[in-house]
Amino acid sequence: MNGHALELGGIEKRFGKQTILKGIDIEARPGEFIALVGPSGCGKSTLLRIVAGLESPDAGRIRSGDRELGELPAAKRDVAMVFQSYALYPHLTAAQNIAVPLVMRRLSGWQRLPLIGRWLTPRATRDEIHARVRQVAEQLEIAHLLDRKPAKMSGGQRQRVALARAMVRDPRVFLMDEPLSNLDANLRVHTRSEIVALQRRTGVTTLYVTHDQAEALSMADRVAVMIQGCLLQLDTPQRIYQDPRHLEVARFIGTPRINQLDARVDDEGVAWVDGTALARCAEPPRDRKVVLAIRPPALHLVAEHHPRGLTAWVKRCEYLGTECLLHLELESDATPLIASLTPELGTAYRPDQRVWVAAEPSQTLIFARSGERLTAAEPRLERSANQPEKLDV
Amino acid sequence: MSPIRLDPWRALRLALLLLGAAVCLAPYLWMLSAAMKPSSEIFSAGLTLWPERWAAAENFSRAFERVPLARMLLNGAIVCALILVIQVVIALPCAYAMAKLRFGAAGPLMAVVILGLLVPIHATALPIYIALDALGLLDGYTALVAPFALSVFAIFMFRQFFRGLPDDLLAAARLDGMSELGVLLRVVVPNAWPAITAFSIFSVVAHWNDLFWPLIVVTSPEMATPPLGLLFFRAAEAGDDYGALMAATTVVTLPLVVAFLLAQKRFIEGITMTGLKG
Numbered sequence: 081m082n083g084h085a086l087e088l089g090g091i092e093k094r095f096g097k098q099t100i101l102k103g104i105d106i107e108a109r110p111g112e113f114i115a116l117v118g119p120s121g122c123g124k125s126t127l128l129r130i131v132a133g134l135e136s137p138d139a140g141r142i143r144s145g146d147r148e149l150g151e152l153p154a155a156k157r158d159v160a161m162v163f164q165s166y167a168l169y170p171h172l173t174a175a176q177n178i179a180v181p182l183v184m185r186r187l188s189g190w191q192r193l194p195l196i197g198r199w200l201t202p203r204a205t206r207d208e209i210h211a212r213v214r215q216v217a218e219q220l221e222i223a224h225l226l227d228r229k230p231a232k233m234s235g236g237q238r239q240r241v242a243l244a245r246a247m248v249r250d251p252r253v254f255l256m257d258e259p260l261s262n263l264d265a266n267l268r269v270h271t272r273s274e275i276v277a278l279q280r281r282t283g284v285t286t287l288y289v290t291h292d293q294a295e296a297l298s299m300a301d302r303v304a305v306m307i308q309g310c311l312l313q314l315d316t317p318q319r320i321y322q323d324p325r326h327l328e329v330a331r332f333i334g335t336p337r338i339n340q341l342d343a344r345v346d347d348e349g350v351a352w353v354d355g356t357a358l359a360r361c362a363e364p365p366r367d368r369k370v371v372l373a374i375r376p377p378a379l380h381l382v383a384e385h386h387p388r389g390l391t392a393w394v395k396r397c398e399y400l401g402t403e404c405l406l407h408l409e410l411e412s413d414a415t416p417l418i419a420s421l422t423p424e425l426g427t428a429y430r431p432d433q434r435v436w437v438a439a440e441p442s443q444t445l446i447f448a449r450s451g452e453r454l455t456a457a458e459p460r461l462e463r464s465a466n467q468p469e470k471l472d473v
Numbered sequence: 474m475s476p477i478r479l480d481p482w483r484a485l486r487l488a489l490l491l492l493g494a495a496v497c498l499a500p501y502l503w504m505l506s507a508a509m510k511p512s513s514e515i516f517s518a519g520l521t522l523w524p525e526r527w528a529a530a531e532n533f534s535r536a537f538e539r540v541p542l543a544r545m546l547l548n549g550a551i552v553c554a555l556i557l558v559i560q561v562v563i564a565l566p567c568a569y570a571m572a573k574l575r576f577g578a579a580g581p582l583m584a585v586v587i588l589g590l591l592v593p594i595h596a597t598a599l600p601i602y603i604a605l606d607a608l609g610l611l612d613g614y615t616a617l618v619a620p621f622a623l624s625v626f627a628i629f630m631f632r633q634f635f636r637g638l639p640d641d642l643l644a645a646a647r648l649d650g651m652s653e654l655g656v657l658l659r660v661v662v663p664n665a666w667p668a669i670t671a672f673s674i675f676s677v678v679a680h681w682n683d684l685f686w687p688l689i690v691v692t693s694p695e696m697a698t699p700p701l702g703l704l705f706f707r708a709a710e711a712g713d714d715y716g717a718l719m720a721a722t723t724v725v726t727l728p729l730v731v732a733f734l735l736a737q738k739r740f741i742e743g744i745t746m747t748g749l750k751g
Contacts, residue, residue: 129644132644132648133647133648134644134647134648153647154644154647154648155647155648155649155650155651155652156650157648159648160648161644161645161648163641163644163645164641165639165641167639167641167642167644167645168645169642169645169646169660169663170642170664171663171664180646180649181649181650184649184650184651184655185650245645245649
């Protein structure tokens with residue numbers, strides 16, 4: 081289709097003394113949908129505004145296909161953006177709002193003048209714009225709203241008009257800044273799939289900013305996780321979830337939050353928690369301290385003498401219909417844990433019950449204290465008698 | 474119709490308002506009444522509002538005969554219109570730049586604007602007069618319009634209003650392909666009509682009624698604005714033809730009164746808004 085590759089190289093941005101973006105590199109293939117996700121204040125919106133040309137970066141370059149965008153003003157970049165606040169022109173009807181990008185690009189300055197402009201514009205051009213607006217409005221099912229002004233529309237309707245305004249021309253890049261965050265939950269899930277379908281059909285390379293990790297995972301071809309101005313990982317949703325390269329990524333992606341256990345590593349690389357060997361890393365870090373991370377669905381309840389079993393107390397059982405979240409507290413140091421169980425299994429447990437939990441070593445992710453992921457080694461885990469009873473971690 | 478309850482407090486409030494209205498309206502009523510009376514009645518000892526003999530036709534025709542009243546009204550309209558148009562055309566881009574664009578001089582410029590608000594015309598009147606005299610521009614439209622063409626009040630007021638416009642809206646306009654001038658004309662101005670209307674009312678009222686500046690720079694009756702025309706009238710008539718003077722005054726105040734009655738709602742909105750912002 082008509083997608084262009086988008087390439088961001090070493091983008092840096094400082095506001096005063098504060099560094100907002102610390103060298104961001106992203107390469108999007110033509111037509112790719114990339115979601116930028118991260119907690120608020122991580123710089124994802126700033127990055128989007130830099131691509132749009134609304135902010136200028138302190139360093140770095142932006143290319144779209146064979147064109148350098150970095151030096152061009154926003155009006156010349158040929159990118160379309162959907163704003164969180166929709167940013168519709170309050171004094172124009174929906175049809176006029178949608179037509180603005182076409183009017184600005186297809187008509188000359190004289191033809192855009194009020195009143196006399198009409199006489200200077202060939203009828204064919206006007207009809208063309210009119211037809212294109214109508215076509216886009218029909219695609220988005222807002223044809224009946226075309227004569228209305230934004231003040232007389234609901235949030236969802238305004239959102240569609242904003243989408244239509246972005247789609248009405250074929251831009252090089254779509255930029256979307258949390259376009260769904262002002263919609264109610266039902267509409268949001270519905271609109272998600274619509275946006276993905278529209279993006280597939282138009283084939284325009286898209287950067288989509290969101291703070292909602294579920295939105296990012298469900299919509300994007302690839303997800304870029306940004307934390308505090310750094311791009312920590314850019315990968316497919318599956319790999320972001322299953323194979324996070326950084327502890328912050330593991331923590332940010334997935335609800336409920338991933339379980340974290342502080343562990344000590346011996347010379348063999350075996351990670352111990354409370355006298356139990358849980359995993360083994362290929363190269364033990366120098367400080368011998370690691371963080372083990374286990375997704376709640378990977379944490380299983382086991383029998384008392386399981387070799388990797390940890391003793392915990394049930395604090396609370398959260399019934400959610402499709403699953404049951406068991407909130408636990410480790411007996412040794414009160415580390416909070418969450419296990420996601422089937423509803424039948426989960427509801428059998430009562431608060432203050434003593435249980436044993438364990439995870440497969442393959443499901444246990446090992447991170448250095450600094451956050452980097454460590455390679456796991458083939459497990460050789462037996463309970464050995466010469467290990468100290470208690471490890472202070 | 475639901476009956477209006479008249480409790481004592483409401484009655485008191487209404488009485489006070491009526492009293493205030495009467496005090497404010499009395500001079501106007503007296504003006505109207507005098508414009509209708511022959512001069513013998515104006516100087517009679519009794520205090521009657523209703524004329525015994527109607528002399529309106531004589532008074533008004535004398536008013537138009539003795540001074541070029543029509544010309545003065547036209548002068549007033551031209552001067553007010555020129556001042557307003559130039560003020561708005563200059564202040565809109567200034568205010569937009571100061572409110573929404575980032576540049577180094579924005580801070581100092583704002584200080585200059587505030588400073589400008591603090592200096593009254595009376596302080597600068599003499600230097601401006603000398604300058605206009607040196608340029609040979611006294612006693613003409615330029616002298617009447619030029620000192621007011623740049624209104625710091627307009628810049629300040631529009632700037633405060635523009636700051637309330639969402640940044641995303643302007644960003645969207647830029648991404649849609651508009652230049653900064655395009656953003657101003659196509660997005661900012663259409664959404665700034667309340668501010669522009671308010672300022673227009675303020676400006677027109679101030680300059681239609683201004684006596685101070687025309688008195689300084691205008692000497693010939695052909696260049697006089699309406700308030701100055703009244704002054705010429707008095708001087709010319711040695712102060713005894715009050716009937717014609719009041720008729721002329723009525724004619725001069727009429728445009729604003731009619732405008733007020735036609736656009737009462739806008740007028741009050743405008744005044745309250747300038748009250749808040751200024």
